[in-house]
Amino acid sequence: MRKMTQRTVAVVNLSLLEHNIRNIRSRLNDNVEIMAVLKGDGYGHGEKGIYPTLKKCGVERYAVAVWEEGASLREAGAVEPILLLGDTCDGQLENLIKYNLTPTIFSVDTAEKLNLLAKWSGVIQPINIKIDTGMSRIGFPADDSAIEPIKKISEMSNLKITGAFTHFSRADEKDGESATFQYNKYLEMVEKLEQAGVSIPSKHIANSPAILLRPETQLDAVRAGDILFGLCPIDEEDWEKEDLRQIISWYTYVVMIKEVPIGTEVGYGGTFVTERPTKIATIPVGFADGYSRRLSNIGKVKINGKEAPIIGRICMDQFMVDVTDIDNVKRGDTVALLDEDLSVLWMADLLETNVDEIVCGISKRVPRIYE
16 A cells, blocks of 8 residues: 555556557457547556656557547647547637647538638648447438548548547446447448549547457458557456456545544534544535546445444545444555556446546546556
8 A cells, every 4th residue: 555645646557558558469360459548547557657658668649539638638649640539619619720730520611621721821631531330329220321522521622531430328237239229230331432532541440449349340441449558348257357457546635533432423414424423524525526426325445444434424525434343543554546446447336427528527636656
């Protein structure tokens, strides 16, 4: 257990990140590139902090959600292609050119505006075409109605299509029926586009669950998000066999110990009342740090290697745990909020959410430490 020298830290293990990258590469066919998906500030791990390790490991491409994340990655020294998976509003299209970012295009109108900006700037702007094969989110429909609009975009003087992609909505399902349908629909659409004279240099569809379960969908690149960080995107029993390791842990310390009698209310609203003489430890983290209020009265932490249940409501900046059954707890003792035992997956299951919400929810006021 680490010695705490500040209020709270999230520790990112770069050696485990390297382990996960090797694991992913071992699954790929020759010449298939890894596109590291770093949206949500690298799934809460801090894209600037993990980029040097990704670069050292030879990751060829990156993807983020919004242009601000792409700009941040450029400021961290990234020179590789960076794909924006989400939309960029019209008033910010110039930032795509400024930071050499590759936007996702799914309308002629946006393409025309970007083409004009690129012409004024004297650049050829890379773009990716998004095809909707069943997610019903953004993207051109995967049918003949999209052929002419995409062809029109391909003929714009200052735009260059560098790839086309779609996104699986149910790649984690074991039977694979939905994923197979989307995959075939995507390939059919790309073939029609190429027959119409639209060049698609790079094709990519496989996300994290597909990398694990659908090797036939690798194509030119795979988009690795969850699995880079050791976050489970598939059935939990199958996940245990994959040897992908959670790379983030979260620590804080004990602020105060007090002993209270039977019948003592704890926290806002008195939602917990002691049923025995109780030793309470106060912890200096709360929902402003991203430690969910829904953990009130159901969560637990680890102190001196033993579990301590949360009692009372999580406050904005503090919460309380019962340490009656743990010997010698004192101010300054390290508290594990997330680690190998109290995993991100464990917390996600407890809160009936997914792993991404847990790590992306750790707030900016929690420093990230890279080791």
